[in-house]
Amino acid sequence: MTAEASQAGPQEDLAADGGRPLDIALLTYKGNPFCGGQGVYVRHLSRELARLGHRVEVIGSQPYPVLDEGYDGLTLTELPSLDLYRSPDPFRTPARDEYRDWIDALEVATMWTGGFPEPLTFSLRARRHLRARRGEFDVVHDNQTLGYGLLGDVGAPLVTTIHHPITVDRQLELDAAENWQQRMSKRRWYAFTRMQKRVARRLPSVLTVSGTSRAEIVDHLGVREDRIHVVHIGADTDLFSPDASVPVVPGRIVTTSSADVPLKGLVFLVEALAKVRTEHAGAHLVVVGKRPTEGPVAQAIERYGLEGAVDFVKGISDAELVDLVRSAEVACVPSLYEGFSLPAAEAMATGTPLVATTGGAIPEVAGTDGETCLAVPPGDAGALAAGLSRLLGDAELRTRLGRAGRERVLRHFTWARAAEGTVARYREAIAGSSGRLPGRTAAAQGVESTPPTPDTGVYSESRATC
Numbered sequence: 001m002t003a004e005a006s007q008a009g010p011q012e013d014l015a016a017d018g019g020r021p022l023d024i025a026l027l028t029y030k031g032n033p034f035c036g037g038q039g040v041y042v043r044h045l046s047r048e049l050a051r052l053g054h055r056v057e058v059i060g061s062q063p064y065p066v067l068d069e070g071y072d073g074l075t076l077t078e079l080p081s082l083d084l085y086r087s088p089d090p091f092r093t094p095a096r097d098e099y100r101d102w103i104d105a106l107e108v109a110t111m112w113t114g115g116f117p118e119p120l121t122f123s124l125r126a127r128r129h130l131r132a133r134r135g136e137f138d139v140v141h142d143n144q145t146l147g148y149g150l151l152g153d154v155g156a157p158l159v160t161t162i163h164h165p166i167t168v169d170r171q172l173e174l175d176a177a178e179n180w181q182q183r184m185s186k187r188r189w190y191a192f193t194r195m196q197k198r199v200a201r202r203l204p205s206v207l208t209v210s211g212t213s214r215a216e217i218v219d220h221l222g223v224r225e226d227r228i229h230v231v232h233i234g235a236d237t238d239l240f241s242p243d244a245s246v247p248v249v250p251g252r253i254v255t256t257s258s259a260d261v262p263l264k265g266l267v268f269l270v271e272a273l274a275k276v277r278t279e280h281a282g283a284h285l286v287v288v289g290k291r292p293t294e295g296p297v298a299q300a301i302e303r304y305g306l307e308g309a310v311d312f313v314k315g316i317s318d319a320e321l322v323d324l325v326r327s328a329e330v331a332c333v334p335s336l337y338e339g340f341s342l343p344a345a346e347a348m349a350t351g352t353p354l355v356a357t358t359g360g361a362i363p364e365v366a367g368t369d370g371e372t373c374l375a376v377p378p379g380d381a382g383a384l385a386a387g388l389s390r391l392l393g394d395a396e397l398r399t400r401l402g403r404a405g406r407e408r409v410l411r412h413f414t415w416a417r418a419a420e421g422t423v424a425r426y427r428e429a430i431a432g433s434s435g436r437l438p439g440r441t442a443a444a445q446g447v448e449s450t451p452p453t454p455d456t457g458v459y460s461e462s463r464a465t466c
Contacts (some may be wrong), residue, residue, distance in 0.1 A: 013053065014053070015052055015053035015054055015423070016051075016052040016053055016420075017052070017420070017423060017424070019423075019427060021053050021054050021055060021073075022054045022055070022138045022139060022423070022426055022427075022430075023054075023055045023057075023136060023137045023138045023139075024049060024054055024055065024056045024057070024137065024138065024139055024140075024141060024426070025057055025059055025130065025136075025137040025139070025140045025141065025156070026042060026045070026046055026049075026056055026057070026058045026059065026141045026143065027059050027060070027122075027126050027140065027141065027142045027143055027145060027150075028042045028058065028059075028060040028061075028065060028143040028145075029060070029061050029118050029119055029122035029123075029143075029145045029147075030060075030061065030062075030063065030118065031043075031058070031060040031061070031062075031063060031064055031065030031066075032063040032065075037163060037339075037340075037342060038143055038144065038163070039063075039065060039066075040342060041143060041161070041163070041233060042058060042060070042065050042143055043065060043066065043067060043068065044233075044236060044415040044418075045233075045415065045418060045419060045422065046058050046065075046067055046068075046074055047067070047068040047071060047074065047415070048415045048416050048418065048419035049074075049419050049422070049423065050071035050072065050073050050074040051071065051416070051419070052419055052420070052423060053073075054073065054423065055073035055074075056073060056074050056075070057075050057076075057077055057137075058074075058075070058076050058077070059077045059079050059126060059129065060076065060077075060078065060079065061078075061079050061080065061081045061118065061122050061125075062080065062081055062083040062086065063086075064076065064078055077129075079122070079125050079126060079129060081107060081118060081121060081122065081125075082094050082098060082104055082107050082108065084107065084108070084111050084117075091111065093108065094108060103121050103124050103125060104121075106120075106121060106124075107121045113188070114185060114188035114189060115188055115189060115192070116189060116192065119145050119146060119147045119192060119195075120147045120148060120149070120192070120195065121147075122145055122147060122149075123145050123146075123147025123148060123149030123150045124147065124148070124149035125149070126142075126145070126149060126150065126154075127149040127150060127152075127154055128149075130154045130155045130156075131153065131154070131155055133155065134155035135155065136155075137155065137156045138156060138157075138426070138430060139156050139157050139158075139159060139426045139429060139430060140154050140155070140156045140157070140158050140159070141158075141159045141160070141161070141422075141426070142158060142159070142160040142161070143160075143161050144160070144161055144162055144163055146160070146162070146195070146196045146199045146200060147195065147199065148195060148198075148199060150199065151199060151202055157204070157205075157429040157430050157432075157433040158203065158204065158205070158429070159205045159206075159207060159422075159425055159426060159429050160200075160203050160205070160206050160207065161206075161207045161208065161209075162200065162206055162207070162208050162213070162217055162221075163208065163209055163213065163339045163340065164208070164209075164212075164213040164216060164217075164337075164338075164339025164340075164360070164361075165193075165196075165213075165216050165217055165220035165221050166190070166192075166193060166196065168216065168220070168263070168337050168360075169190075169261075169263055172262045172263045172336060172337065173186050173190070173261075173262055173263075174186055174187070175262070176262040176296075196221065197220075197221050197222060200217070200221040200222070200223050201221065201222050201223055201224075203223070203227065204227065204429065204432070205227060205229070205425060205428070205429045205432075206223055206227050206228045206229070207228075207229055207230075207231050207422065207425055208228055208229070208230055208231075208339070209230070209231065209232060209233050209339055209340040209361070210230060210232065210339060210340050210360075210361035210364050210365075211230055211361070211364060212339070212360050212361035212364060213230075213339040213340070213360075213361060214228050214230050229425055231418055231421035231422055231425065232340070232364075232412060232413055232417070232418060232421070233340055233342065233345075233413070233415065233418045234345055234409065234412070234413030234414040234415050234417060234418055235342070235345040235346045235348070235349040235409055235413060235414065235415070236346075236349075236415060237349050237406075237409060237410055237414050239318060239319075239322055240322055240325070240346045240347075240349035240350050241322075241349060241350060241351075241406075242326070242350055242351035242402075242406065243323075243326055243350075246323050246326040246327055247327065248326075248327055248328070248329055249327050249328070249329070250282055250329065251280055251282035251283040251284055251329065251392065252284060252286060252327060252328040252329055252330075253269075253273070253283065253284065253285045253286070253328060253329070253330045253331075253332055253388060254285075254286050254287075254288070254324055254325055254327075254328035254330075254331050254332070254347070254352075255269060255285065255286075255287055255288070255331070255332045255333065255334060255343070256287075256288040256289065256343040257269075257287055257288070257289050257334070257335075258289055258290075260292060260295055260297075262296075262336065263335060263336045263337045263359075264334070264335050264336075265334035265335045265336045265357065265359070265378060265379065266287065266289075266297050266334060267296045267297050267300050268334050268379055268380070268381045268384055269285065269332060269334040269381075269384060270285070270297060270300040270301055270304070270306065270310065271300055271304070271381035271385075272334075272381045272382075272384035272385035272388060273285050273304075273306060273309065273310065273385075273388075274304035274305075274306060275381065275382065275385035275389075276385050276388050276389050276392070277306075277309065279389050279393070280389060280392045280393070283309070283388070283392060284309045284310070284311070285306075285309065285310045285311070286311050286312075286313060286324060286328070287310065287311070287312045287313070288312075288313055288314070288316070288321065288324070289312060289313075289314060290312060290314050291312035291314075322350060325346065325347050325350045325352050326350050326351075326352065328352055329353075329391070329392055329398060330352070330353055330354075330355055330388055330391045330392060330398070331343075331344075331347035331348075331350075331352045331353070331354050331355070332354070332355045332356070332384075332388065333347075333354065333355075333356040333357065333362060333366070334356075334357055334378075334384060335357055335359050335360070335362065335378065336357070336359045336360075336378045336379055337359045337360040337378070338359060338360045338361055338362050338365075339360060339361055340361050340364075340365060341356070341360075341361065341362045341365045341366070344356050344362060344365045344366050344373075345365050345409050345413045347405075348365075348366070348372070348373070348402075348405030348406055348408060348409045349405075349406055349409045349410075350406070351402040351403060351405065351406045352402055352405075353373070353374075353391055353397070353398040353399075353401040353402045353405065354366055354372075354373040354374070354401065354405055355373065355374045355376065355384065355387040355388055355391060356373050356374075356375060356376075357375070357376055357377065357378040357379075357384070358375050358376070358377060358378060359378035362375075363375060365413065366405075367404075367405070367408050371401075371404060372401060372404045372405045372408045373401060373405060374387040374390065374391060374401070375387075
């Protein structure tokens with residue numbers, strides 16, 4: 001009999017898959033649900049897990065996750081850091097009375113040396129928290145923290161999501177660096193990849209969001225193929241849906257992008273817009289993201305005289321975002337690389353026709369060129385301009401691609417399907433834990449409980465853009 005079966009009460013309601021409802025600890029070291037894929041993932045996955053009948057406790061640090069309300073068994077536990085990157089005083093030095101323990105001291109020291117400490121320090125705090133609550137959870141699900149603290153005993157079987165290896169981001173940012181000082185700074189910031197590789201190789205069960213990410217986790221992080229399982233994520237298709245009452249603005253192109261992150265490819269979209277406007281004078285771009293004051297994107301806007309043709313919006317509600325996408329004639333994903341691409345799935349779900357690059361896993365989401373989207377090579381402003389001009393000039397093509405895109409998302413990429421696939425992996429992890437019951441110590445089970453000693457310079461993470 002499995003551990004979960006032995007604990008099932010005779011009167012307990014069953015979950016949607018017919019099994020016992022699980023108690024799930026879902027960890028996220030950064031939980032902003034409106035900017036960045038990690039917070040979006042936690043928000044939607046936790047809701048759908050609760051809908052399936054499971055009890056989900058999200059354990060997160062600043063910016064704290066915002067969870068959907070009205071679901072029994074869905075709760076948030078705040079595990080505070082020193083919040084060193086908060087607005088309006090990022091890279092702050094805390095006052096003496098803010099320090100609580102050695103983990104806080106490590107967090108500050110790592111920031112002072114140019115690293116991003118939150119993944120490591122969150123993992124250490126999470127391990128301490130989970131050990132103190134040993135026996136309360138059936139499974140622990142880590143959302144790409146990949147810190148040393150999660151090796152060894154965390155009180156329950158561990159499942160980890162790796163959206164994509166951050167080594168891809170690291171290389172793109174190094175390639176975009178303009179001088180040796182920038183390259184040195186980015187190497188310090190991304191030194192955490194040594195920690196991620198070491199942790200990832202020792203994880204028993206890894207989830208990822210696409211076949212492309214699975215292959216790159218094997219190649220970049222050295223994780224064994226048999227430990228990695230693809231569970232596609234998706235769009236909230238109830239929210240992101242067509243609405244004929246929302247007027248479409250002629251010439252409007254919408255994208256979601258972090259302007260200062262090279263892999264998002266926004267600079268190529270700005271260059272493409274300049275070309276498009278020679279044929280479609282009313283073409284304009286709305287970027288869901290923060291307006292840059294300097295850097296390649298700001299320089300391109302000024303160089304091509306696009307100040308009045310590119311708008312940035314930030315901090316809008318879900319409803320406002322959906323209506324913005326609905327109002328566009330074309331949605332665009334110009335990224336050089338994506339591990340999945342939620343913006344592509346969400347735009348397609350509204351029925352808005354999509355122009356997208358073939359970077360990373362985007363083709364897995366967007367589908368076949370000419371059938372569900374127009375696909376162009378990444379980093380090619382000319383090809384991007386040609387695709388945008390073609391769609392802006394062909395209403396029939398826009399209608400056909402928009403309809404086919406939504407149908408593709410409904411078939412393959414919804415959060416309900418993602419939650420069902422994730423639960424299946426939870427149950428496999430529990431069943432495969434060699435009969436170890438949640439709550440027994442690692443030492444008693446003959447499992448290594450002490451993570452490797454962290455080496456100087458690995459306590460960092462991909463630069464926060466939100």
